[in-house]
Amino acid sequence: MIIETFFPREKLTNSDLEKLFPDWSGAKIEEKVGIKERHIAEESETALDLAIKASNQALRNFDKTRIDFVLLCTQSPDYLLPTSACILQDKLGLRTNIGALDFNLGCSGFIYGLALAKSLIKTELATNVLLVTSETYSKHLHPDDRSNRSIFGDAAAATIVSSTDIENILEFDLGTDGQGMDNLIIMNGGMRNKLDPSETNWVDESGNARSNNHLFMNGPEIFNFTIEKVPLVVENVLKKNNTTLNEIDYVIFHQANKYILNYLRMKMQIPKEKFYINMVSTGNTVSSTIPIALKDCRDQNLIKEGDRVLIVGFGVGYSWGGTILRIA
Amino acid sequence: MGGDNTENCISYKTMIMKNNDFFRELKEALEFEDVEFTEKTEFRKIDGYDSLHVMMIIAFVDSRFGKRLTARQLFNITDVRSLMELIGLENFEE
Numbered sequence: 325m326i327i328e329t330f331f332p333r334e335k336l337t338n339s340d341l342e343k344l345f346p347d348w349s350g351a352k353i354e355e356k357v358g359i360k361e362r363h364i365a366e367e368s369e370t371a372l373d374l375a376i377k378a379s380n381q382a383l384r385n386f387d388k389t390r391i392d393f394v395l396l397c398t399q400s401p402d403y404l405l406p407t408s409a410c411i412l413q414d415k416l417g418l419r420t421n422i423g424a425l426d427f428n429l430g431c432s433g434f435i436y437g438l439a440l441a442k443s444l445i446k447t448e449l450a451t452n453v454l455l456v457t458s459e460t461y462s463k464h465l466h467p468d469d470r471s472n473r474s475i476f477g478d479a480a481a482a483t484i485v486s487s488t489d490i491e492n493i494l495e496f497d498l499g500t501d502g503q504g505m506d507n508l509i510i511m512n513g514g515m516r517n518k519l520d521p522s523e524t525n526w527v528d529e530s531g532n533a534r535s536n537n538h539l540f541m542n543g544p545e546i547f548n549f550t551i552e553k554v555p556l557v558v559e560n561v562l563k564k565n566n567t568t569l570n571e572i573d574y575v576i577f578h579q580a581n582k583y584i585l586n587y588l589r590m591k592m593q594i595p596k597e598k599f600y601i602n603m604v605s606t607g608n609t610v611s612s613t614i615p616i617a618l619k620d621c622r623d624q625n626l627i628k629e630g631d632r633v634l635i636v637g638f639g640v641g642y643s644w645g646g647t648i649l650r651i652a
Numbered sequence: 653m654g655g656d657n658t659e660n661c662i663s664y665k666t667m668i669m670k671n672n673d674f675f676r677e678l679k680e681a682l683e684f685e686d687v688e689f690t691e692k693t694e695f696r697k698i699d700g701y702d703s704l705h706v707m708m709i710i711a712f713v714d715s716r717f718g719k720r721l722t723a724r725q726l727f728n729i730t731d732v733r734s735l736m737e738l739i740g741l742e743n744f745e746e
Binding site for chain 1: 700702703704706707708710711715720721724726727
């Protein structure tokens with residue numbers, strides 16, 4: 325499985341945020357949330373642009389004529405239609421007799437993408453799937469929403485899943501609960517509620533500006549969702565693969581923020597040295613945190629051939645899922 | 653996994669907690685070194701109290717009492733006493 329990543333050049337550091345919000349502490353955010361800086365796409369740079377760059381990286385050493393399906397996970401499409409995956413096919417110069425589609429998921433997106441890629445290959449609809457996760461949440465945030473601006477970063481990851489990889493992608497556990505829709509939402513801009521330039525802003529009790537045209541996240545309720553669902557998905561994935569946490573070599577959860585991850589780790593009694601937490605220079609990059617982490621772990625030799633790595637994604641929807649990868 | 657090398661493993665304690673222990677542990681959980689917690693301490697009057705602290709209260713109550721509090725419930729609390737009422741006064745003693 326080839327994984328490559330791309331980050332926009334522009335960075336938003338904690339010092340930058342301190343200048344914008346004088347009563348905001350960068351040191352506190354770094355300590356609690358585990359983020360020092362995040363990459364931010366330029367005004368004219370879209371998730372599709374990031375997807376093209378990450379994909380070109382992944383295709384450097386892979387014959388692009390062998391790609392026969394494109395899956396693009398994004399919640400920041402260039403257009404309402406056509407789907408970004410079709411444009412990506414053209415921009416990458418891929419064959420035209422292949423499938424391509426976008427799917428709209430957030431932090432669970434990479435897990436769902438792997439599940440879809442594995443299914444496409446198993447059913448012989450594809451042999452080499454280009455799975456791209458690309459997000460520019462920065463464009464959805466209110467400029468005065470310091471909480472979310474301190475958490476989210478922009479990035480893309482391109483993963484090539486081939487028929488030889490799928491025996492190393494073990495059983496999945498997936499879940500959905502749309503009752504959580506209100507806790508992470510951009511209310512306006514779809515067909516239900518059109519974007520409203522006259523939309524009023526308000527300030528929440530933590531001093532963050534909000535509006536229905538921008539991303540709203542109920543952090544405490546999202547935290548409740550994660551502490552309820554993540555232990556369950558871990559238990560289910562282990563059961564479906566007839567294994568135990570003891571037999572897992574490394575654990576990578578969606579990099580939501582350091583506080584949430586540490587709490588989940590302690591709650592599930594996962595040893596620190598087998599648990600990945602690193603978003604200090606990227607922030608929470610939504611659907612790309614897991615492939616970014618996998619690449620980082622391989623580059624740093626934190627995981628090696630033969631290791632069994634438990635990966636779990638969870639977020640907007642609510643949507644969640646997990647599986648085990650055997651590192652080849 | 654699990655076992656001896658797990659740091660700060662969470663274990664639910666269902667025994668009744670003394671009020672003063674609760675105030676001390678709450679202070680530690682919220683990491684407000686300069687604030688003395690009593691029943692009358694009002695969360696929103698604490699300098700720097702924000703949504704991250706709401707999350708910390710959720711984690712503290714989940715880990716110490718095995719009880720899940722919603723963001724809406726926590727939005728309505730005022731002082732430490734109102735948090736104790738949410739957790740259930742039967743869990744506390746003088």
